[in-house]
Amino acid sequence: MILFDHVTYTYPEAPGPALRDISLHLPEAALTLLVGPSGAGKSTLLRCTNGLVPHFSGGSLQGSITVNGLNPVTATPEIMSRHVGFVFQDPEAQFVMNQVEDEIAFALENAAIPPQEMRVRVEEVLDLLDLAPLRQRRLETLSGGERQRVAIAAALAFRPRVLVLDEPTSQLDPKSAEDVLQALVRLNADLGLTVLLAEHRLERVLPFVDQLVSLPGNGHDTLAGPPRQVLPRLELVPPLVALAKRLEWDPLPLTIKEGMSFSRQLRERVVAPEHRPEPARSNGPYLRMRDVKVAYDAQPVVRGVDLDVWPGEIVVLMGRNGSGKTTLLKSLVGLIRPQAGRVKVSGQDISGKDVAHICRQVGYLPQDPNALLFANSVLEELTITLRNHGFETDRPADLPINPETLLDRLGLAEKANCYPRDLSVGERQRVALGAVTVTQPGALLLDEPTRGLDYGAKQALVDLLRGWRDAGMAILLVTHDVEFAAAAADRVALMSQGEIIASGAPAPVLGASPLFAPQVARLFPESGWLTVEDSLKHLS
Template sequence: MIRFENVFVRYDGSAGPAVQGVDFTVPEGELVLLVGPSGVGKSTVLGAVSGLVPHFTGGTLRGRVTVAGRDTRTHKPRELADVVGTVGQDPLSHFVTDTVEDELAYGMESLGLAPDVMRRRVEETLDLLGLTALRDRPIADLSGGQQQRVAIGSVLTPHPKVLVLDEPTSALDPAAAEEVLAVLQRLVHDLGTTVLLAEHRLERVVQYADRVVLLPAPGARPVLGTPAEVMAVSPVYPPVVDLGRLAGWSPLPLTIRDARRRAGALRERLAGTAPTNTASAGTASAGTASASGPHPCPADTAPAEAPAPRRFLRRRTAAPPPSTPRPPAVVASLAVRRGLVEALHRVDLAVAPGETVALMGRNGAGKSTLLAALVGLVEPARGSVRVGGVAPHCTAPRDLVRRVGLVPQEPRDLLYADTVAAECAAADRDAGAAPGSCRALVSELLPGVADDAHPRDLSEGQRLALALAVVLTARPPLLLLDEPTRGLDYAAKSRLVAVLRGLAAQGHAIVLATHDVELAAELAHRVVILADGEVVADGATAEVVVASPSFAPQVTKVLAPQQWLTVAQVRQALSS
């Protein structure tokens, strides 16, 4: 169905090829997983299938890519639309209509399908992806994960022969990710759909793959094999494979079930040993507050003009943090409305200096809204929010940025210079930091990004690393991150964890909204689970995630009932 014949792609102005020597076949009715570190060319390979490379990206493509017999170099994306359905890393760039139901129907309208067929397929897709309750909602009002499901649904309705998916579960909660992957598996097994997908969260998808294509390094020739064969040599691998390597299991397990069957001896070795916390507790208690009604802005603190979100998110001050010690964040009885929906209801949260809190929950639970309230982008309907002792929605941006920094889900909101070097130089000036501070953070988070690279030409993971570095340069007392590992491979995530642990050790408070249970296990002191805008669990990470089938990390599931969270904990216990 898909054939790569010695494909070479090089973009204009780049120092070397994005990919080369790509030569493999994806048969009809198979799910093939494309893996590799960030920036090795996975999105380029996917783009060559849909015709986006080179028709929209430019550059040089040598070799041949055919889909259902059509050469993608001589067929533009619109000439492949009846065969190939594509969902990129950024669902917002995919949408062309305003509401969920219209978006699901749009692709079929473009292909001229009959109205009764369109209606039936829309209903089927709404049910498959759990979108029925959202059918009339504006897409702009949905959470990032909900938008991801709509984007996937919009390419399913035309029933393409080939699906090309770039990070399809990156913005989904664990349950929603399982639902989407189950749908893809059903399409492959029952309808013969061919699926080629790239994904960094291998713990979610590797067990569904028929074969795996590994791109080990930029420009390197791919390695093709079964999931077990490739995971044995891959530089990127999920925690269950890491645990199997540590324990010496052969063949390596790909699923929790396989690992549990082999884990008896390992559990015996670990019996009586207490896991060492990968993150120490916060250094102080932030306390709590109570409030029963909205807190209007005092006349002398209200900004004269509401800040533009883009300028507000990007810090523009060199002023130091306030000298008077204050709790980084205190939220009391908070309610927030988004149109007709009450996105948050009676939320209480206190964050201590040096503490890392992971906000978790289903898509649409209110995680991003809570971060928006902490940074002043939304106004409380009831209750109060205090960040560094001030109400953020009442505080002028130049004063608020001394207290809090936000890395949003879309890193492009923070990036507007023409090169990585220019972004870093601006970040250093804005933060009053020594020249080179931001660039050092970029190199630490994601090595290999060139100074003259344009941010728009970076992969999603590389853009996120750059945005993180821009915000971290100022080292704000309260750091907020919304899905910070989206698009990051395991090595980049490990470097991010190290940076954030260092900030927490220096007394910075960190609140991150994430669906990445492995990140929460590695980094968070506390986990707060939201459901329908309310806090339903708040406690130490081990206590909360071990008790939750949905939010437990892979190591916990393998070694239960023992309360291990990470491979690092197990490795340390075995070596001591």
């Protein structure tokens, strides 16, 4: 059981409190989902449960917290570690050892648990999280989902009664994320473990959630209760819930199955959507790949790919982990040189040109935007790119675009003088986007741009990309996020084992696939609708 009684917490030297007068009651053995925009204090609230706040962070805390009958503030994090297992966002940043078993045993060894009991406990958690076949593996050879499961196993080694997770899937692809969430649901159902989870992917956990807590930030009131009570009052919800709210379905469906009982009654109103007119393809594709092959250490990764991206379209590339998507993007800007085949940008072959040269015409946003940012202000990040490309930044007339104008379009005008790394994940990503597009390239490549973004930030990104597409940019993006792909794509290509296996308009390619179909397509099969907008256009 977790109890917050009028808790207010302020970080050291912060102008205002990060948590303001929070009162919560989370019953034992409940699965609680904590939602809210980035920066609303979710991480801070979670860290109150095991004493990391205020013991590790400093700052001042008022009100009282009780976790399993203990006060985490007077007990120390060391004592709380036996009662609360804690899992962080990035699995990689929390490991001490480099082998699965050793990592799980680490905390037990430090607590001087007798070796025989330690063996039993390690075996126990290995089984709980299905890690027994991986017990001897090195951590760096595991996939992201497997690593996060190891982190959960390590957190459970002390047999805590409470498990707290801070966005454990934000760094993972959907398949791995689902593995992790399923493991959590099982732990909660089978062991009666109290689970407190902060998470952006509501659609996967909603059906199993006992209690939903919304932390809206900006001084608004905290909402808490069963999902059906809280969801109607939330703005940013999964497509199924958004649609149900607009069509006033009652009781609010939380699973596709529940939603089907309402959508079935609307079947007769389903009409095939009109096709979006093909964009005018006068000048040939901006990006062209012909029979491109890439291999690492004699292992073929990309096997003979043909791909064209025309100005004024958004192409979404989807596929499993390791199917060669990132490699394909990198070979378009010369970061990887293909063993065979031709890559043309704006009609020019790129072989023999250096990366910097190619990137004036092709903007590329890598998976981790943090790798890009190093300047002291947001504006400077943009001017540095311009200077790299040999532009004189003190003569605005010669620049491809005024950096301030671009910041304004990115919605960052007010942040121009902020330190980039202080911004939220979504804002940081937009700064990185600004830094790679300030040369006004004709094409933009994005690698997994929705990692760690909440629904609001994703929608903002879709709007931004559509704006650029309409201005004639050729956009190619790689994503695992089905709903994002459905909202953004003009054309979808599916990749598997280094080959493009399907390509075409989003409705037939995504809608027909059992794995990649978005929620709306599952509710209205054969309708050709992919997003809430699509369906509302016909239904309301």
